[in-house]
Amino acid sequence: xxxxxxxxxxxxxxxxxxxxxxxxxxxxxxxxxxxxxxxxxxxxxxxxxxxxxxxxxxxxxxxxxxxxxxxxxxxxxxxxxxxxxxxxxxxxxxxxxxxxxxxxxxxxxxxxxxxxxxxxxxxxxxxxxxxxxxxxxxxxxxxxxxxxxxxxxxxxxxxxxxxxxxxxxxxxxxxxxxxxxxxxxxxxxx
Numbered sequence: 001x002x003x004x005x006x007x008x009x010x011x012x013x014x015x016x017x018x019x020x021x022x023x024x025x026x027x028x029x030x031x032x033x034x035x036x037x038x039x040x041x042x043x044x045x046x047x048x049x050x051x052x053x054x055x056x057x058x059x060x061x062x063x064x065x066x067x068x069x070x071x072x073x074x075x076x077x078x079x080x081x082x083x084x085x086x087x088x089x090x091x092x093x094x095x096x097x098x099x100x101x102x103x104x105x106x107x108x109x110x111x112x113x114x115x116x117x118x119x120x121x122x123x124x125x126x127x128x129x130x131x132x133x134x135x136x137x138x139x140x141x142x143x144x145x146x147x148x149x150x151x152x153x154x155x156x157x158x159x160x161x162x163x164x165x166x167x168x169x170x171x172x173x174x175x176x177x178x179x180x181x182x183x184x185x186x187x188x189x190x
Contacts, residue, residue, distance in 0.1 A: 001161050002043075008036040009165040016169055019132065020176040022077060022183070027064030031057060037162075044157050047110055048102065048118035052125055059126070063133035070135075080180045082137050091127050091142075098123045117153050121146060137184065140177035147173055 011033035018026035038053035070078030083091070102123060103116035112118060124146045131139035147170040154163040 002040065004036050005040050005159065005161045008033055008040055009161045011036065012165050013168055013172075016172045016176070020172060020179050022080075022135075022180070024064065024067050027060050027067070030060040030063075034060060040159070040162070044159055045111060045113050046118055046153070046157060047112050048106060048115070048122040052122045055122075055126055056129060059129045059133055063129075066133050067135070078135050079185065080135050080137055080183050082184070083131070088138060091131075091138075095123050095127050113157060114153055117149060121150050121153060124149075135180075137177070137180050140173045140180065143173040143176070144170060 011029055015026050015029040015033050018029060034053040034056040038050050041047075041049035041053065067078050099116070099120045099122075103119035106112040106115035106119060124142055128139045128142035128146055131142065147166045151163050151166040151170070154160075154166060
């Protein structure tokens with residue numbers, strides 16, 4: 001377990017805790033966390049997870065901008081909303097197809113460890129992060145599934161602090177879902 005792995009773990013917990021509270025400071029903390037994590041994953045030959053951190057960096061910048069620009073004179077913060085059933089289905093189907101395609105590419109062209117599982121983490125994390133930046137409630141459900149898979153992958157690759165972190169993330173995703181659901185406008189909590 002390296003110092004960078006421990007730093008990334010600590011920053012991850014802080015960042016998700018801030019996300020649950022819908023605190024805009026989640027985004028700058030996340031920028032540092034994904035930078036540290038990129039190096040850790042690259043060292044472990046989890047290339048899809050390394051690439052994911054680069055995408056996360058961009059999505060962190062976007063989320064920060066979107067949350068700040070979504071405010072108005074009458075609204076202090078961007079509201080939490082839900083996806084329609086067609087959008088949920090579309091994200092799942094697109095995610096499954098992209099996971100298979102990226103996993104197959106990594107299997108054939110790299111020495112990636114666990115290419116399909118790593119691809120799943122990449123693709124569905126991007127979906128979850130996008131939904132989170134848009135303040136869609138469903139992001140937390142996607143994160144729950146990603147966290148379960150990531151815990152197993154990181155344990156298998158002997159990244160014990162990250163495996164523990166993703167177990168904590170699982171609990172935080174449940175807490176985030178409960179918290180954000182309570183902040184939905186009346187009538188859309190269904």
